[in-house]
Amino acid sequence: MSGHSKWASIKHKKAAADAKRGQIFTKIIRELTVAARQGGGDQETNPHLRTVIQAAKAANMPADNIDRAIKKGTGELEGVTYEEVTYEGYGPQGVAVLVHCLTDNKNRTAAEIRSIFNKGGGSMAGAGSVAWIFEKKGLIVVPRSSVSEDQLMEVALSAGAEDMQQDGDNFEITTEPQSFWQVREALEKVGVRMESAEMTMIPKNQVPGSIDTARTVLKLIESLEEHDDVQNVYANCDIPDEVMKEIS
Numbered sequence: 001m002s003g004h005s006k007w008a009s010i011k012h013k014k015a016a017a018d019a020k021r022g023q024i025f026t027k028i029i030r031e032l033t034v035a036a037r038q039g040g041g042d043q044e045t046n047p048h049l050r051t052v053i054q055a056a057k058a059a060n061m062p063a064d065n066i067d068r069a070i071k072k073g074t075g076e077l078e079g080v081t082y083e084e085v086t087y088e089g090y091g092p093q094g095v096a097v098l099v100h101c102l103t104d105n106k107n108r109t110a111a112e113i114r115s116i117f118n119k120g121g122g123s124m125a126g127a128g129s130v131a132w133i134f135e136k137k138g139l140i141v142v143p144r145s146s147v148s149e150d151q152l153m154e155v156a157l158s159a160g161a162e163d164m165q166q167d168g169d170n171f172e173i174t175t176e177p178q179s180f181w182q183v184r185e186a187l188e189k190v191g192v193r194m195e196s197a198e199m200t201m202i203p204k205n206q207v208p209g210s211i212d213t214a215r216t217v218l219k220l221i222e223s224l225e226e227h228d229d230v231q232n233v234y235a236n237c238d239i240p241d242e243v244m245k246e247i248s
Contacts, residue, residue, distance in 0.1 A: 007200075007239070027231055028056045029069040030102040034082050036073025047181055051199060080104050087113050088130045091122040092216045095207050095237040096130035103229040112227060120220030133236055134201040137162070138180030140173040140187065141195040147171075152192065159186035170195060174202065203236035214243040 031052045039046035043053055049070070056066050072079030082102040087110065089097045097117075103109040114124045142152060144166065152171055153164050160179035165172050175183050177199060184197050209217060217237045224233045 007234075023226075023228075024059050025061055025065065026228060027102075028052065028059060028061060029065065030082055031231060032056065032066060032069035033073040033079060034084060034102055036070040037075075037081075038073075041070045041074040041076075050181065055198070085109065086131070087124060088127065089117045089122055089124045090130070091117075091120070091220050091235060091237065093207065093209070093213045093237075095122075095209070095213070095217050095235050096133045096203065097122065097220070097224075098131060098134055098201055098234040099224055099230055100232045100234075101227075101229045102231055109227075109229045113224065113230075116223050116227065117220070120223055121216055122220055133203050133205065134234060135204060136177050137200060137202045138173075138175035138177060138183065138198075139200045139202065140175070140180075140184060140197045142171045142173065142187070142192060143195055144169055144171060146193040151190075152187075155186055155190055155192070156183055159183040201232075201234040203234070206236050206238040209237040209239060211240055211242055213237065214239045215246075218243070218247075 032049070035046065035049040035052050039048055041049070043050040053066060068077060071077040082104055083106060085101050085103060085106055087099040087101065089099070091097050099113060101109055101113070117124050140156075140161075149166070149171065152173075156164050156173045159182050161173050161175050161183045162179070163174045173183065180197075180199060184194075187194060214237060217235060218239070221233045221235060224230050
């Protein structure tokens with residue numbers, strides 16, 4: 001499982017850039033609306049909504065914006081209806097790519113995502129082509145400097161974590177989806193500082209990427225993430241440390 005904190009680090013650096021453009025608010029508002037529509041507006045009984053609210057707060061989204069988005073999802077306020085759709089494809093050198101979207105027009109979004117793949121040196125693929133490579137997991141990244149390995153392992157595994165590994169300057173804790181909040185809350189209770197904590201799609205295997213391949217894959221991912229309908233992009237390319245250092 002190790003190596004995924006690299007992707008978590010990349011995601012958070014990109015999120016910081018998106019926040020400056022205001023783009024991250026648009027994506028979070030859509031996800032709040034869909035989460036509330038699917039599971040109701042009470043975060044205590046809707047884990048998906050609770051996760052998105054935490055992301056909204058981390059992005060410093062005003063409480064009024066969060067409340068309005070939830071009410072649009074529950075039907076208390078009028079709003080656009082978004083559908084969840086996942087596109088699958090291949091990046092350079094056969095890297096598997098999953099693209100999760102929320103859209104009000106699937107035909108338009110599919111055509112535009114296909115175009116981004118083609119321009120980025122990749123190609124769209126049929127449903128099921130690469131989805132099997134990924135597993136839905138909870139992923140919690142904790143800086144090594146913030147807690148001892150023994151203490152973290154004891155708390156995480158006692159709370160139901162599946163695995164914990166060291167990766168560079170971080171510890172990575174993986175959980176089954178149903179155990180994610182239980183583990184997160186156990187860590188919060190003892191004051192563990194988390195670099196990130198989210199539901200994600202983790203590849204069962206990673207494709208070793210050359211420096212040039214990794215740069216091209218990251219450029220494709222960035223182009224996909226810039227699309228308004230795209231919520232998350234996942235890939236199974238192992239990013240070399242040299243490329244990580246280039247990301248500001």
